[in-house]
Amino acid sequence: MNSSAPDGAAVSCEPRVRADKELKMDKKEMKGWLYLLPAILFLGFFMVYPLIDVLVYSFEEGYNFASQTYYGTGLYNYSYVLHDPYFLQALKNTFILVIVTVPLSTAAALLISAGLSSIKPLRSLYQTIYFLPYVTNTLAVGLVFMILFRRTPYTDGFVNLILGWFGAGPVDFIDGPYPAKMFVLCLYTIWVVMPFKILILTSALASVNQEYYNAAKVDGTSKFRIFMRITLPMISPTLVYLIITGFIGAFKAYSDAVALFGTNLNTAEMNTIVGYVYDMLYGSSGGYPSYASAAAILLFVIVLTITCINLMVSGKHVHYGS
Amino acid sequence: MEISEEKEQHYMEQHKNTGDEFKKIERSDRLRRKVLKTFTYAGLTFWALVVLFPFYWMVLTSVKSYSSYNSEYIPKLFTLSPTLQNYKEAFTAVPLAGYFLNTVIFAVVTTMLMLIVTVLAAFAFARLNFPGKHLAFTLLLSLMMIPNELVVITNYVTITNLGLRSTFTGLILPSVSSVFYIYLLKENFEQVPDQLYYAAKVDGTSDLKYLRKVLVPICRPTIVTITILKAIECWNSYVWPRLITDDEKYFLVSNGIQEIRENGFGRENIPAMMAAVVVISVPLIVLFLLFRKVIMEGVSRGGTKG
Numbered sequence: 354m355n356s357s358a359p360d361g362a363a364v365s366c367e368p369r370v371r372a373d374k375e376l377k378m379d380k381k382e383m384k385g386w387l388y389l390l391p392a393i394l395f396l397g398f399f400m401v402y403p404l405i406d407v408l409v410y411s412f413e414e415g416y417n418f419a420s421q422t423y424y425g426t427g428l429y430n431y432s433y434v435l436h437d438p439y440f441l442q443a444l445k446n447t448f449i450l451v452i453v454t455v456p457l458s459t460a461a462a463l464l465i466s467a468g469l470s471s472i473k474p475l476r477s478l479y480q481t482i483y484f485l486p487y488v489t490n491t492l493a494v495g496l497v498f499m500i501l502f503r504r505t506p507y508t509d510g511f512v513n514l515i516l517g518w519f520g521a522g523p524v525d526f527i528d529g530p531y532p533a534k535m536f537v538l539c540l541y542t543i544w545v546v547m548p549f550k551i552l553i554l555t556s557a558l559a560s561v562n563q564e565y566y567n568a569a570k571v572d573g574t575s576k577f578r579i580f581m582r583i584t585l586p587m588i589s590p591t592l593v594y595l596i597i598t599g600f601i602g603a604f605k606a607y608s609d610a611v612a613l614f615g616t617n618l619n620t621a622e623m624n625t626i627v628g629y630v631y632d633m634l635y636g637s638s639g640g641y642p643s644y645a646s647a648a649a650i651l652l653f654v655i656v657l658t659i660t661c662i663n664l665m666v667s668g669k670h671v672h673y674g675s
Numbered sequence: 676m677e678i679s680e681e682k683e684q685h686y687m688e689q690h691k692n693t694g695d696e697f698k699k700i701e702r703s704d705r706l707r708r709k710v711l712k713t714f715t716y717a718g719l720t721f722w723a724l725v726v727l728f729p730f731y732w733m734v735l736t737s738v739k740s741y742s743s744y745n746s747e748y749i750p751k752l753f754t755l756s757p758t759l760q761n762y763k764e765a766f767t768a769v770p771l772a773g774y775f776l777n778t779v780i781f782a783v784v785t786t787m788l789m790l791i792v793t794v795l796a797a798f799a800f801a802r803l804n805f806p807g808k809h810l811a812f813t814l815l816l817s818l819m820m821i822p823n824e825l826v827v828i829t830n831y832v833t834i835t836n837l838g839l840r841s842t843f844t845g846l847i848l849p850s851v852s853s854v855f856y857i858y859l860l861k862e863n864f865e866q867v868p869d870q871l872y873y874a875a876k877v878d879g880t881s882d883l884k885y886l887r888k889v890l891v892p893i894c895r896p897t898i899v900t901i902t903i904l905k906a907i908e909c910w911n912s913y914v915w916p917r918l919i920t921d922d923e924k925y926f927l928v929s930n931g932i933q934e935i936r937e938n939g940f941g942r943e944n945i946p947a948m949m950a951a952v953v954v955i956s957v958p959l960i961v962l963f964l965l966f967r968k969v970i971m972e973g974v975s976r977g978g979t980k981g
Contacts, residue, residue: 383805384803384805384882385799385803385804385805385808386799386805386807388795388796388798388799388803388882389795389796389799389800389811390795391791391792391795391796392792392793392795392796392852392857395792395848395851395852396815396818396852396854398833399826399830399833399848399849399851399852400818400821400826400852400854401818402829403825403826403827403828403829403830403833404821404825404826404829406829406832407825407826407828407829410828410829461722464718465718465719465722468715468718468719469719471712471715472712472715472716472719475716479719479723480971481964481967482723482726482727483722483723483726484963484967484970484971485726485727485730485960485963486726487907487974488907488959488960488962488963488970489956489959489960490910490911490928490929490932490955490956490959491911491913491929492911492913492929492932492933493928493929493932493952493955493956494729494730494733494952494956496932496936496948496949496952497729497730497732497733497949497952498729500732500736500945500949501729501732507745507748508747508748508749508750509748509749510750511732511750514749514750544725544726544729547722547726549974552971552974552975553975556975576711601822605822605824607914608913608914608929611913611933615933615936615937616933616937627824627914630824630827630828631827631914631917631918634827634828634831634918635831635917635918642828642829642831642832645828646828649824649825649827649828650825652822652824652825653822653824653825656822657820
């Protein structure tokens with residue numbers, strides 16, 4: 354584009370200069386791409402190519418990993434996955450996880466951040482503590498949660514001890530009934546995602562213009578009303594961001610479940626969609642990249658749909674002012 | 676005279692009344708504020724305890740001896756006879772030190788490669804002009820939407836077919852690229868005034884030298900941020916290493932923990948397991964406490980977890 358624009362003017366008078374310029378341009382052009390080359394190689398090889406490939410895989414029926422052959426193309430993989438009870442279980446688990454953890458963790462984080470920004474002493478201590486789960490290994494701390502909630506012949510575990518104080522019977526949260534297992538999974542997921550949400554919301558709250566609050570104070574507005582009418586609208590873009598990333602993150606849940614229930618999630622009835630994809634690929638039930646691809650694309654479609662719905666709904670209610 | 680005195684008295688009386696009322700309102704307001712503050716602190720402390728308790732429990736369990744832990748049908752909240760035996764066991768009974776070393780190698784090499792790739796690409800997008808730049812950048816942005824789960828499948832097949840399973844090459848290469856960090860750093864590079872670049876050009880400085888001596892030092896905070904975020908990501912990565920390593924020699928800490936849980940320590944030696952968990956958790960926590968500000972700022976600018 355750049356080199357073609359001045360052509361008409363330059364062509365007759367100074368051909369040599371123009372040629373020189375073009376040569377330099379070429380060198381410069383090459384340079385830009387040269388700097389990009391490593392990124393292009395890595396992204397192309399490990400992201401763009403896989404993306405196309407995964408689509409191809411998902412339509413190839415009966416793909417054999419060893420001989421790299423397949424019978425034909427079609428939607429069979431999708432239909433297989435959608436009729437697989439393990440996938441349906443994973444779908445159900447993932448949806449429950451999303452519906453429970455996203456609103457709860459966002460609301461709790463909002464409450465905690467509001468509390469944090471209303472105090473002065475000890476604030477940074479609290480902030481530091483709240484952030485700790487972010488820098489811990491999900492698998493490692495999940496093991497601690499498992500031990501806290503597990504009931505074995507040798508011990509009822511810590512949580513059952515507390516339940517006992519309130520007269521509730523001992524429950525095995527790890528190998529026990531489905532609702533109990535789901536409860537622990539949700540709790541652990543919330544514990545893991547809270548730091549990020551608290552951090553983002555605290556800085557959003559701090560950036561609300563103080564003048565609005567002063568004006569409201571002069572009018573004698575109640576605290577609750579200030580929160581509903583000023584704070585909430587002002588931080589609504591941040592809330593939307595957190596809800597969307599929360600949805601995406603929760604739909605991709607996997608290692609939390611592994612941490613609590615071990616790698617054999619299908620037997621534990623605790624598999625998630627991502628877990629299903631990996632199980633199809635690897636492990637005792639693995640070796641089916643076609644099914645894995647179909648499931649992964651289904652996940653992508655679900656996440657994309659939910660994100661679009663989120664954006665559409667929030668577009669009507671969110672305040673994007675200066 | 677009389678009238679004005681009366682007025683004054685009247686005024687004083689009124690004033691006294693309102694003063695009393697003021698005090699009353701103030702008192703009740705102060706009380707309400709106190710109650711609210713107490714509730715706030717109570718709530719905040721509650722969540723702090725919820726966050727801290729698992730950490731306390733893992734340290735506590737890790738210093739209980741095997742026999743005393745197993746004899747507690749009702750778990751005790753403290754111990755009077757702490758022991759370090761479990762830590763010894765954690766390093767001798769399972770190759771914990773090996774997992775550690777692997778993770779350090781993996782994290783360091785991946786982060787370094789990521790930095791080189793990211794800095795070069797961000798520089799090209801921020802400073803250089805070349806045809807197709809806009810298209811390339813748009814493509815890059817659209818890649819940000821792609822979840823990792825979608826590309827893992829083919830990468831798994833590719834690495835397997837290349838015979839790179841259970842090698843550091845296979846572990847590291849697909850983990851290098853980070854689209855979002857390129858974007859983040861490009862935005863930061865663009866904030867550096869153009870004049871610096873032209874001045875450097877006039878002095879005959881090469882692009883690479885300008886990048887190394889001017890741009891990178893100026894944008895150090897962002898570079899430190901993405902370095903730390905990537906290192907945390909590497910330290911905690913579980914899925915890819917699990918798919919690609921069958922050999923225990925190449926396990927990272929996450930896989931190591933899972934392996935310990937399923938096969939290590941004769942399965943029921945919880946105290947030793949907890950010792951391993953403590954050992955694995957400590958480096959990141961120390962890193963966090965040392966670089967608290969940088970990490971928290973970095974995460975709020977460019978982090979996600981999900």
